[in-house]
Amino acid sequence: MDNTKIIDEFRANDGKVGGFFSGMNLLLMTTKGAKSGKESVIPVAYTKDGDNYVVIASKGGAPTHPAWYFNLIANPEITVEVGNEKFKARAKNTDGEERERLFNQHAAEYPQFNEYKAKTSRVIPVFILERI
Secondary structure (H helix, E strand, O other), X not given: OOOHHHHHHHHHOOOOOOHXXXXXXXXXXXXXXXXXXXXXXXXXXXXXXXXXXXXXOOHHHOOOOOHHHHHHHHOOEEEEEEOOEEEEXXXXXXXXXXXXXXXXXXXXXXXXXXXXXXXXXXXXXXXXXXXX
């Protein structure tokens, strides 16, 4: 999926975009490819947990993880852009009660994530992005 338009709109409007992501809190993650080593910029909806950002590797409820999931597992140090701020962060894949709590918190803000969960048999990964 080509996200160039969304990324350009995000950067031109201090993180505000229309279309699919309209009304969502959006951040950009610059990840390093698990296989290619190439940098990719990925727009993703987030919620907050204290000072940390929470992102969900839902891929719209697809049966497979999004490519960026594998990037974060292989190379957890990323760059995050939120609003007009840019900083380094470390991605941590959550599990158990913490994952459940964060997923439910995210789905309370964005109910479509409950639909994604219902569409797939995989456990949808939940990441905490912690500023470093």
